[in-house]
Amino acid sequence: xxxxxxxxxxxxxxxxxxxxxxxxxxxxxxxxxxxxxxxxxxxxxxxxxxxxxxxxxxxxxxxxxxxxxxxxxxxxxxxxxxxxxxxxxxxxxxxxxxxxxxxxxxxxxxxxxxxxxxxxxxxxxxxxxxxxxxxxxxxxxxxxxxxxxxxxxxxxxxxxxxxxxxxxxxxxxxxxxxxxxxxxxxxxxxxxxxxxxxxxxxxxxxxxxxxxxxxxxxxxxxxxxxxxxxxxxxxxxxxxxxxxxxxxxxxxxxxxxxxxxxxxxxxx
Amino acid sequence: xxxxxxxxxxxxxxxxxxxxxxxxxxxxxxxxxxxxxxxxxxxxxxxxxxxxxxxxxxxxxxxxxxxxxxxxxxxxxxxxxxxxxxxxxxxxxxxxxxxxxxxxxxxxxxxxxxxxxxxxxxxxxxxxxxxxxxxxxxxxxxxxxxxxxxxxxxxxxxxxxxxxxxxxxxxxxxxxxxxxxxxxxxxxxxxxxxxxxxxxxxxxxxxxxxxxxxxxxxxxxxxxxxxxxxxxxxxxxxxxxxxxxxxxxxxxxxxxxxxxxxxxxxxxxxxxxxxxxxxxxxxxxxxxxxxxxxxxxxxxxxxxxxxxxxxxxxxxxxxxxx
Ligand SMILES: Cc1cc2nc3c(=O)[nH]c(=O)nc-3n(C[C@H](O)[C@H](O)[C@H](O)COP(=O)(O)OP(=O)(O)OC[C@H]3O[C@@H](n4cnc5c(N)ncnc54)[C@H](O)[C@@H]3O)c2cc1C
Ligand SMILES: Cc1cc2nc3c(=O)[nH]c(=O)nc-3n(C[C@H](O)[C@H](O)[C@H](O)COP(=O)(O)O)c2cc1C
Ligand code: FES
Numbered sequence: 268x269x270x271x272x273x274x275x276x277x278x279x280x281x282x283x284x285x286x287x288x289x290x291x292x293x294x295x296x297x298x299x300x301x302x303x304x305x306x307x308x309x310x311x312x313x314x315x316x317x318x319x320x321x322x323x324x325x326x327x328x329x330x331x332x333x334x335x336x337x338x339x340x341x342x343x344x345x346x347x348x349x350x351x352x353x354x355x356x357x358x359x360x361x362x363x364x365x366x367x368x369x370x371x372x373x374x375x376x377x378x379x380x381x382x383x384x385x386x387x388x389x390x391x392x393x394x395x396x397x398x399x400x401x402x403x404x405x406x407x408x409x410x411x412x413x414x415x416x417x418x419x420x421x422x423x424x425x426x427x428x429x430x431x432x433x434x435x436x437x438x439x440x441x442x443x444x445x446x447x448x449x450x451x452x453x454x455x456x457x458x459x460x461x462x463x464x465x466x467x468x469x470x471x472x473x474x475x476x477x478x479x480x481x482x483x484x485x486x487x488x489x490x491x492x493x494x495x496x497x498x499x500x501x502x503x504x505x506x507x508x509x510x511x512x513x514x515x516x517x518x519x520x521x522x523x524x525x526x527x528x529x530x531x532x533x534x535x
Numbered sequence: 536x537x538x539x540x541x542x543x544x545x546x547x548x549x550x551x552x553x554x555x556x557x558x559x560x561x562x563x564x565x566x567x568x569x570x571x572x573x574x575x576x577x578x579x580x581x582x583x584x585x586x587x588x589x590x591x592x593x594x595x596x597x598x599x600x601x602x603x604x605x606x607x608x609x610x611x612x613x614x615x616x617x618x619x620x621x622x623x624x625x626x627x628x629x630x631x632x633x634x635x636x637x638x639x640x641x642x643x644x645x646x647x648x649x650x651x652x653x654x655x656x657x658x659x660x661x662x663x664x665x666x667x668x669x670x671x672x673x674x675x676x677x678x679x680x681x682x683x684x685x686x687x688x689x690x691x692x693x694x695x696x697x698x699x700x701x702x703x704x705x706x707x708x709x710x711x712x713x714x715x716x717x718x719x720x721x722x723x724x725x726x727x728x729x730x731x732x733x734x735x736x737x738x739x740x741x742x743x744x745x746x747x748x749x750x751x752x753x754x755x756x757x758x759x760x761x762x763x764x765x766x767x768x769x770x771x772x773x774x775x776x777x778x779x780x781x782x783x784x785x786x787x788x789x790x791x792x793x794x795x796x797x798x799x800x801x802x803x804x805x806x807x808x809x810x811x812x813x814x815x816x817x818x819x820x821x822x823x824x825x826x827x828x829x830x831x832x833x834x835x836x837x838x839x840x841x842x843x844x845x846x847x848x849x850x851x852x853x854x855x856x857x
Contacts, residue, residue: 274585276825314823319618319771319799322823368586368825494613496620497822499586501578503598503627504613513606513627518582534610534762 274371274499275300278364282338284357288421291347291391292357293330296365299340302332307399308374308490308522311344312498314366315352325352326495326517328395328466329370345394345423371498372521375399375464375488377408385460386412387449387475389467393423395490396466401429411435411456415467419443450474454481465525466490473530487525491516492535508532550839551846552832554593554813556791557676557714557739564676564714564739566593566648566814568835569804569847570828573795573818574599574652574678574718575624579638580645586825590646591832593814597638599654599680602663604630608763614751619772619797620819621749623763626654631667643673650716653707654680661693661703665710677713679704679738682720682745694720694745697732704736716793718742719784721776730784742793742816743784744777770819771797778810785811785852799827801834808847809854 279296286292301311312324331343348354359365374395377384384403386396393414400410410432416422419442428434436444437452445452450471453463463485465475472489475482493516496504500518507514509527514520557564572580572589574596583589607627614621629637634651642649651674655661661679668674681694681703693699704717717733719726721744730741746767751760760766777796785792794812798804799820807815820827839847 276586321615322618322620322770322819323613323615324822366824494611496613496622497576497578497582497825499582499825501582502576502613502622502822503578503607503624504622505610506607506612506627507610508606532610 274369276366276368279342279367281359281361281363281365282341283361284359286357287345287424287427288416291345291421293343293345294356294359294365295341295343296367297338297340298342298367301329301367301370302334302340302342305329305332305342305370305398306374307402308395309370309372310395310521311342311367311369312371312495313344313356315355321352321355323496324368324498325356326498328490330394330397331401332398345391345397347391368498372517373519375490375522377403377406377462381406381408381462383409383460383462384411385453385456385463386410387453387463387465387467387471388412388414389449389465389471390416390421392465392467392471392490394466396464397429399464400432404429404431409433411460413437413449413452413456415439415449448474450478453478457482457485460485463487464489469530469533469535472525472528476525476530479525488522489525489528490521491523491528491533492521493533494535549845550836551848552835552839554791554848556716556793556814558791560714560739562675562714564648567591568593568832569808569814570832570835571650571793571814571816572596572821572828573816574680575622576818576821579634580647580649581641583821583825587829592647592828594648594650594675596650596652596678596816597634598628599626599652600628600631600634600664601626601654602631602660602667604628604633608761610762612761612763614760614766616749616751616768617772619768619770620822621751621761621766621768622746623761623766625763631664635667635671639671639673641673648675649673650676650678652678652680652718658703658706662706662710665707668713669711674713676716676739677707677711678716678718678742679707680718680745682718682722691720691722694729695723697728700729701732701736704733704738708737714739716740716742718745719780720745721773721780721796722748726780727783727787730788734788734790738790740791740793740813741784741788742795743780744773744796747773747776769796771799773797774803778806781807781812782810782854786855799823801831801838804831804835805838805850808850809852811852811855813848813851
């Protein structure tokens with residue numbers, strides 16, 4: 268695992284916050300400190316509110332970092348509105364400030380030997396994989412992305428995907444791209460792949476796990492989700508039992524080797 | 536715009552923020568200021584060191600420590616509720632032996648005093664814990680947790696019956712020379728007799744309160760939350776309960792009180808001090824904002840300067856005269 272970079276808390280100016288599919292948003296803020304040190308798979312803890320109502324920050328993966336724009340050091344988050352915190356976040360406007368703690372956790376690791384990467388994204392789980400894809404391309408690793416959604420209008424817009432990757436769109440109802448679940452296409456795109464990285468709902472991980480034989484020796488890294496309290500390893504709210512002992516999702520993860528996970532222990 | 540506090544914000548020398556939590560004890564348990572990190576919300580102290588200047592805190596209480604390491608409860612362990620948090624960590628911790636071996640030597644190098652929170656399932660476990668922590672360098676005091684709602688056996692029973700509170704307090708006191716804070720549970724019909732029992736058997740200070748037992752129910756998911764079936768409620772939701780208990784105990788017992796429960800601002804600290812607390816512990820508010828405690832220390836200094844009060848101890852118990 269790559270050691271975590273320095274963690275900071277800051278108020279960052281929001282550059283934009285716009286809906287990209289029904290109920291999903293990309294929020295960008297300026298934070299050169301985070302953009303400069305963050306690694307794919309790391310996350311930030313976002314304060315969603317200003318009063319006492321919501322006491323916990325919400326963890327969101329780092330979706331993109333950008334040094335080239337006018338804002339020098341822009342960080343983007345991709346999130347779905349699923350409850351009161353993310354709803355509050357969706358109402359933040361450019362020019363307002365977002366209260367951020369991060370970057371946190373251990374991200375995905377790509378070794379010097381990696382040549383071909385298969386990314387498996389279920390819905391909003393694409394969030395950290397976008398950052399990973401961009402970094403992999405920089406390292407001249409070939410990237411195939413299996414990108415799934417329920418239906419065409421929920422699919423992440425193709426024009427926002429990083430350049431130079433091979434995207435494969437999959438919808439459950441077949442209204443765009445291939446029909447079915449991303450995991451139905453693992454076998455098809457596996458040949459030549461030396462690393463699989465996945466992020467999505469628990470059901471997707473279980474489906475990958477069920478196809479473990481098919482994946483043979485190919486290592487699979489997954490980003491786990493539990494409810495977080497502190498986000499920095501101090502409260503033991505996020506601990507899961509794994510084959511290699513107790514692990515804190517926020518500090519030892521959120522990215523783990525799939526073979527480490529005891530799936531019966533992971534619940535949200 | 537990082538919002539940490541610069542070292543130039545140290546209090547002017549004529550202002551006294553120091554508080555003493557064990558006046559009858561040789562060490563006195565003197566804290567540079569009354570702001571303490573609450574057990575279970577601040578790990579073993581070092582986790583927060585990158586984000587906030589932990590050495591400036593009044594003290595740090597480490598995660599509840601048991602005789603043997605504990606794996607804790609199943610997931611989910613945390614549920615947010617209105618202005619509150621339900622937790623059922625189940626006392627996951629590294630156990631006393633590793634704490635003595637790995638953590639205490641680190642703490643011994645720190646400026647900030649570290650207090651070890653101890654929890655047991657039987658009188659014998661408490662006795663063994665106290666004995667193992669005897670004479671260990673790097674520990675400033677013990678906090679006796681007789682109030683954890685998240686373990687199946689023992690624990691909280693010691694905080695519900697005055698006779699058991701008395702026995703466990705006396706037993707720990709007899710086996711360990713460190714100042715002793717007894718942390719009480721709010722899950723009782725009358726907290727005063729329990730506070731009296733702890734004070735009588737030699738507690739140097741009392742901390743109140745631990746979390747209130749509660750639960751949430753997920754209707755669409757058809758499940759009880761946290762997964763343990765119940766949890767301990769913390770955060771602003773419990774502040775009025777904690778404040779009242781501090782007030783009631785301050786009226787009845789002549790021991791320093793550490794107030795705890797829902798504190799997130801200097802205003803809250805002033806209220807707890809007025810109710811009779813000499814110091815405060817802050818838990819959940821560090822999750823909301825890891826700078827909370829450092830900000831409060833700065834705000835307390837500002838408050839004293841503004842109101843022309845030189846010694847923070849003058850704020851203790853004022854509400855009893857109103
Ligand atoms: C390391 C990590 C990275 C994440 N990255 C992203 C991301 O990039 N984009 C994104 O959209 N989401 C991400 N999530 C999930 C996100 O944190 C939750 O969706 C969010 O906290 C919900 O907040 P809320 O206040 O809107 O909903 P709440 O009102 O808190 O909850 C609404 C519903 O969501 C469920 N829920 C609550 N907390 C979580 C949680 N931690 N995970 C999953 N479900 C939860 C509850 O059961 C409830 O039914 C991530 C989670 C983790 C642990
Ligand atoms: C996640 C979590 C873990 C806790 N673990 C402990 C513990 O191990 N021992 C203990 O005495 N209190 C524990 N507590 C209780 C706190 O120390 C404190 O008494 C309580 O949370 C009320 O304060 P607050 O509202 O400021 O959080 C825990 C609280 C939380 C939220
Ligand atoms: S969320 Fe607190 S330890 Fe992971």
